[in-house]
């Protein structure tokens with residue numbers, strides 16, 4: 001299975017740092033998973049504006065193809081203005097409504113305040129529910145206090161929650177293998 005770790009932001013380093021850690025925990029649990037990272041910051045983004053898909057730039061075509069070809073995801077998002085970054089929402093808007101169906105997804109998020117962890121529950125999960133993704137009940141919300149000055153996670157409780165999330169995610173990967181997937185062919 002191809003597992004894509006998606007860093008859903010153009011700025012900031014903590015979400016990428018969390019994904020590095022999750023990658024290690026997932027690989028420790030299942031060496032058979034093909035894990036790779038995708039950073040939205042590496043792409044030249046265009047807004048979804050209704051033009052035919054073949055008129056978007058090569059980066060947007062590559063972004064959509066890479067996401068749609070994956071079998072499962074760890075999504076990392078910072079909190080911006082009490083929500084997810086616009087670039088992450090724009091990326092979702094590019095996807096076919098069936099692109100994530102029955103695929104496992106776990107979420108990690110980082111915010112500057114502790115109060116905004118419910119952004120995951122109230123804003124990100126509903127989008128993934130729309131896609132009918134298999135969202136694990138575990139997600140991990142971090143805050144600046146959980147990192148050292150080099151963005152290494154120093155909070156042991158966060159490590160434990162990431163390990164637990166990885167354990168559940170790997171089980172969801174197993175589950176998803178037996179569920180029917182759609183062939184996406186509109187692009």
Ligand SMILES: Cc1cc2nc3c(=O)[nH]c(=O)nc-3n(C[C@H](O)[C@H](O)[C@H](O)COP(=O)(O)O)c2cc1C
Pocket residue numbers: 011012013014015078079080081082083110111112113114115116
């Ligand atoms: C435009 C912008 C808006 C932000 N809005 C919020 C917010 O509403 N709530 C919050 O908890 N943090 C907010 N933050 C803080 C970011 O979530 C935080 O800086 C980021 O996750 C930390 O990553 P970094 O240290 O790697 O840059 C905001 C940051 C930016 C740049």
